[in-house]
Amino acid sequence: xxxxxxxxxxxxxxxxxxxxxxxxxxxxxxxxxxxxxxxxxxxxxxxxxxxxxxxxxxxxxxxxxxxxxxxxxxxxxxxxxxxxxxxxxxxxxxxxxxxxxxxxxxxxxxxxxxxxxxxxxxxxxxxxxxxxxxxxxxxxxxxxxxxxxxxxxxxxxxxxxxxxxxxxxxxxxxxxxxxxxxxxxxxxxxxxxxxxxxxxxxxxxxxxxxxxxxxxxxxxxxxxxxxxxxxxxxxxxxxxxxxxxxxxxxxxxxxxxxxxxxxxxxxxxxxxxxxx
Numbered sequence: 001x002x003x004x005x006x007x008x009x010x011x012x013x014x015x016x017x018x019x020x021x022x023x024x025x026x027x028x029x030x031x032x033x034x035x036x037x038x039x040x041x042x043x044x045x046x047x048x049x050x051x052x053x054x055x056x057x058x059x060x061x062x063x064x065x066x067x068x069x070x071x072x073x074x075x076x077x078x079x080x081x082x083x084x085x086x087x088x089x090x091x092x093x094x095x096x097x098x099x100x101x102x103x104x105x106x107x108x109x110x111x112x113x114x115x116x117x118x119x120x121x122x123x124x125x126x127x128x129x130x131x132x133x134x135x136x137x138x139x140x141x142x143x144x145x146x147x148x149x150x151x152x153x154x155x156x157x158x159x160x161x162x163x164x165x166x167x168x169x170x171x172x173x174x175x176x177x178x179x180x181x182x183x184x185x186x187x188x189x190x191x192x193x194x195x196x197x198x199x200x201x202x203x204x205x206x207x208x209x210x211x212x213x214x215x216x217x218x219x220x221x222x223x224x225x226x227x228x229x230x231x232x233x234x235x236x237x238x239x240x241x242x243x244x245x246x247x248x249x250x251x252x253x254x255x256x257x258x259x260x261x262x263x264x265x266x267x268x269x270x271x272x273x274x275x276x
Contacts, residue, residue: 007036013026014043019232023133122186125184126186128234132199143189152206154244155180157274158189171196173193173195186205198252200257200260225238225261239269246272
């Protein structure tokens with residue numbers, strides 16, 4: 001990839017709106033081009049500053065009744081007549097839930113970039129930049145060391161989790177490595193797996209507010225899986241613990257990814273319960 005191409009894609013790249021293959025090509029160029037790297041870093045800083053200014057502005061906050069009205073309209077469409085396909089009805093129902101989640105008691109602006117969407121994007125970004133592109137701002141550390149440094153028993157428990165012994169349709173599920181890494185200022189306990197030829201990230205992060213905003217948040221904290229909207233071409237499945245949430249992320253299709261998540265959910269849920 002040449003400098004001109006990186007310049008054309010820079011805005012989409014810092015907004016995490018490019019495909020995985022494109023992101024890898026941009027990262028490879030930035031590693032060898034200080035000028036482009038400086039421009040992209042400056043653009044990223046500017047984007048964060050504008051974002052922070054928007055979130056801090058009381059004048060730009062939406063009215064509280066706006067989210068409720070929008071959710072009612074979307075829900076009515078989802079439950080509407082026979083002309084709406086089951087697939088469309090499902091996604092409209094999810095949209096209504098997300099509107100209520102993000103615009104309800106917390107308020108759209110109040111949830112801000114610390115809410116569901118931001119953490120999902122951070123989890124996907126951690127997979128992409130840690131596993132796919134091998135480029136993080138901080139060097140990963142072993143989970144045992146993270147347990148000592150951050151005083152988090154969940155890290156220590158995750159260091160020992162294994163997949164269920166049930167044979168998956170595509171063959172064995174293998175753990176390649178475990179570590180604690182930081183992406184976009186958020187720390188993740190990260191287990192890298194391989195299934196068939198695909199690399200999979202299982203990332204666990206603490207966040208009580210996220211647990212209240214995650215679709216399916218009222219479900220028991222027993223490893224119940226929640227399929228999330230795809231981000232940048234990557235599929236994501238989530239499940240909960242008392243104070244943590246786990247994301248399973250890969251380019252696998254939804255059915256395969258749910259099978260992989262199911263093979264890890266029981267042992268990871270037990271590990272997350274260690275921090276109860």
